[in-house]
Amino acid sequence: MTSRTGAGLLLRQNLTRDRVIVPVWLLVLAALCLVSAAATPGLYDTDADRVRAAQAINDSPAIVALYGPILDVHSIGELSMTKMTVLYAVFGAILFVVLVRRHTRVEEESGRTELVGGTAVGRDAPLAAAVAEAVLVALLLGVLIALANIAGGLDPVGSIAFGLVWLGTGLVATGIAAVCCQLSASARTCAAAAAGVLGALFVLRAAGDAASATWLSSLSPFGWNTQARAWSGTRWWVLLLYPLLAGALVAVAQHLRGRRDVGAGLLAARPGPASGSPRLRDAVSLTLRVQGAALVVWTGAVAVLGLLFGVIAPGLDDLLDSGTAQELIDRLGGEMLAAVLSMIAIVVSCFAISVVSHAGSDETGGRAEVVLATATSRARWLAAALVVALVGSLWLLLVTGVTLWIGYATAGGPSPGDLVTAALGWSPAVWVVVGLAALLLALRGSWAVLGWAWPVLFLTLTIVGELVGFPDWLTGLSPYSHVPAMPAEPWRWAPEVGLTAVAAVLIAGAWLRFRERDIG
Amino acid sequence: MVAEAHDLVKTFGAFRALDGLDLAVGAGEVHGFLGPNGAGKSTTIRILLGLMRASGGEARLFDADPWRDAAALHRRLAYVPGDVSLWPNLSGGETVDLLLRMRGADPRTSRRDELLERFSLDPTKKGRAYSKGNRQKVALVAAFAADAELLILDEPTSGLDPLMEQVFNDCVAEATDRGATVLLSSHILSEVERLADRVTIIREGRTVETGTLAALRHLHRSKVTATVAGSVPDLTVLAGVHDVAVEGPQVTCTVDPDGLAGVLAALTAAGVTALTSTPPSLEELFLDAYRTPAR
Known part of the structure; x- marks a missing residue:
């Protein structure tokens, strides 16, 4: 028996457990690729149109920061795949973090690894199985993306190279997740670490691309995605960097795994306080205590995003003159800052959903039962999750608006407008998503996690729809x-009030259901 | 009655988890709540806690509706679930204090420190680091630390070592000394035998037996073993005699309470030289109740 004995068995088990999430995630991404590949060339009749659109993108540091530059302005493929x-x-990369974490650290935290480890399964088998699954999924993703592009009518060779870029991104994300999952005994801390690394690599690339400092964006694997030049003059050797980095990361993870016990993290678990603070006394303070660290991390993340895009935004006003580019780029909003805000609004929705889905896992895990057997009423328990989700998302949008404004003003933006109001204007839409997630929680605790589908659904609807x-x-x-x-358009009361009303109705409906149903 | 259920029915789809269950827990008693896995013990407790709604019948807690008045009633009780799950990043001490505060008790004036000591529990460990037994101790400390009128304990000792079981028994005794009522669901029959004043045995969602241990024993057969000098009498013809086995001069059988006199007379007539009669242990009551097919 080697330390990897049983990995094959675990791999089959992993694939069975992921039989829904993996196909859905891959198909959504492939569909987005297919639609982009099929629809974009139709928007530009001539090469001159395309060049104008590509140059407009390159002229806008904010767009370049968000999407990366267009290296060959004549390339249809590059423009279609902006x-x-x-x-x-990056959205694809998140899947690999989810998969690797789910089959390594989460299993260890729940004690299932110990159960499995007691059978004829080697110590390194869980990590090996998780990595093997991730590699298979990455291969599948690469093939699907290449096929989607070919089916969309793009150049086959470029499509294959582009598929390889996505395959490589998946491999690197797998390596990052494998290392991060060795760090802490807490699965949530490991997730935060992996998200932090992906975020930092994205910001590194964004800064490098926006400042036209190619060496800087080359330090980030996400920068390689652009610099591999999939669509014309492909640098095939860049594609080799991904497996090399991924292999090194997995080797590091393997080494770290050998230096720790099952269930333990490299970072030693610190003892907690022997007694509870008097402030920790009810459902709301409990939710804040549990979500507090996450909220701080999220606050930092949106602050960095806000400052980054605020600083590079002043250069984008030129872009507004070119009609074609606007049509291409502003798919989510009218104007660049609005586009950035619309993206951050979706990101902030993810925080809110994580709070609601955490309430669901508290219920399935039996912790809700313990709380509800005290003098805590159902109303207070549900309200605790919803208040933290609603107010937390409002807070994150406020931070976004303020940091965006600070960045914009610092960089000498002409008329910043009221960016804080612009950011806060997104909160009713986020609240509607909270209401929809709450509805799932109200129907069944184990359904709360499906709340993650809402932003994906709405984003897909918007992108594909347009x-x-x-x-x-x-x-x-x-x-x-x-x-x-x-701030491109004026504030309008009707949609803001309307969305808030919809959110209120959804939450009221969730409460009516929740107060009637069985717990657990 | 502190807690009672009458003709309680709970269905999950087509499955009848509770099928006309009756339960009555009087003030100040330790009530053993026994039944095999899946009999409906936890479901009954969840209905009594207002976490689930009965499909039929009636559940009462402190003479109030546990579904409608859940939060108010819960100030007066403490609950230890069968499978304790803690918040991974809260320490044991924080969890104990949180649960106490959520019940309206003040941890600083409670017996938490004394109990942490007695259960030898390290309160600084994080929830994820505790073993099953230690998670259970966290919930038990939170339950015993403040003076709840009613303790609802769902298989509370399943993860405890024998030493800690003793501490648990002491805690239950102290609780009843100060007048608390205890509803103790358990698989450990010796524990219920030692602690409980009355027991309710359920099977497939129905109450099979209920009463004081003494009363239940009266209802059940004693095991009689006798050695006779003469020839072994044919006990099978007597009313209320079962499981007769003869081995040389020795005869063993089980006897209903009202058949005992006849058996003794027959054995005396045969010249009994040795006789033992053991009252049924709860274990036998329990197994007996399981074997009885549900109506």
Whole structure:
């Protein structure tokens, strides 16, 4: 028996457990690629149109920071894949963090690894199985993306190279996740570490690209996505960097794994206080205590994003003159800052959903039962999660607005407008998503985790809808589509009040269901 | 009655988890709540706590509706679930104090420190680092530390070592000394035998037996072993005699309470030289109740 005995068995088990999440995630990404590949060339009739659009993108530091530059302004493929090259590859990378963490650290935290370790399964088998699964999924993702692009009518060789870029991104994300999952005994801390690394690599690339400092963005694997030049004059050797880095990371993870015990982290668990603070006394303070560290991390993350985009935004006003580019780029909003805000609004929604879905796992884990057997009423228990989700997302949007404004003003932006109001204007849309997530929680505790599907659904609806021209009523199902694209557009009361009312109705409906149903 | 259920029914889809269950827990008693896995003990407790709603019948807690008045009633009780799950990043001490405060008790005036000592529990460890037994101790300390009128304990000792079981028994005794009522669901029959005043045995969602241990014993057969000098009498013809086995001069059988006199007369007539009669242990009551097919 070697230390990896049983990995094959675990791999099959992992694949069975992931039989829904993996296909859904891959198909959504492949569909986005397909639609982008099929629809974009139609928007530009001539090469001159495309060059103008590409140059407009390159002229806007904010867009370049978000999506990366367009290196060959004549390339249809590169223009079609503007969003997919880096930004959506990050969404792909998140899947690998989810998979690796789920089958290594989460299993250890729950004690299942110990159960499995007691059988004829080697110590290194869980990590080996998780990495093997991730590699398989990355291969599948690469093939699907390449096929989607070919089916969309793009150059086959470029499509294959582009698929390889996504494959590589998946491999690197796997390596990062494998290392991060060795760090702490807490699965949440490991997730935060992996998200932090991905975020830092994205920001590194964004800064490098926006400042045209290629060496800086070359330090980030996300920078390689652009610099591999998948669509013309492909630098095939860049594609080798991904497996090399991923292999090194997995080797490091393997080494770290050998230096720690099952269930332990490299960072020693610090003892907690022997007695509880008097402030920790009810459901709301408990939720804040549990979510506090996450909220601090999220606050820091949106502050960095806000400052970054605020600083590079002043250069984007030129872009507004070129009609074609605007049509291409401003798919989520009217104007660049609005586009950045619309993206951050979706990111902030993820914080809110994590709070609501955590309440769901508290219920399935039996912790809700313990709380509800005290003098805590159902109303207070549900309210605790919802208040933290609603107020927390408002807070994060406020931080976004303020840091965006600070960055913008520091960089000498002409008329910053009211960026704080613009940011806060997104909160009713986020609240609607909170209401929808709450509805799932109210139906069944174990369904709360499905709340993650809402932002994915709405984002897909918006992107695909605008590329292929869905009817307004269909794209209008997304709450994000109703928020005025401030600061480019003026504040409007009707959508803000309307969305808030919808959120209130959803939350009221969630409460009516929740107070009637069985717990556990 | 502190807690009672009458003709309680709970269905999950087509499955009837509770099928006309009756339970009555009087003030100041330790009530053993026994039944095999899946019999419906935890479901009953969840209904009594207002976490689940009964599909039929009635549940009362402190003479109030546990579903409607859940939060107010919970100030008067403490609950230890069968499978204790803690917040991974809260320390044991924080969890104990939080649960006490959530019940309206003040940890600083409670017996938490004394109990942490007695259960030898390290309160600075994080929730994820505790073993099953230690998680259970966290919940037990939180339950015993403040003076709840009612303790609802769902298989509370399943993860404890024998030493800690003794501490647990002492805690239950102290609680009843100060007048608390205890509803103790358990698989450990010796524990219930030692602690409980009355027991309710359930099977497949129905109450099979309920009463004081003494009363239940009266209802059940004693095991009689006798050695006779003469020939072994044919006990099988007597009313209320079962499981007769003869081995040389020795005969063993089980006897219903009202058949005992006849058996003794027959044995005396045969010249009994040695006789033992053991009252049924709860274990036998329990197994007996399991074997009885549900109506």
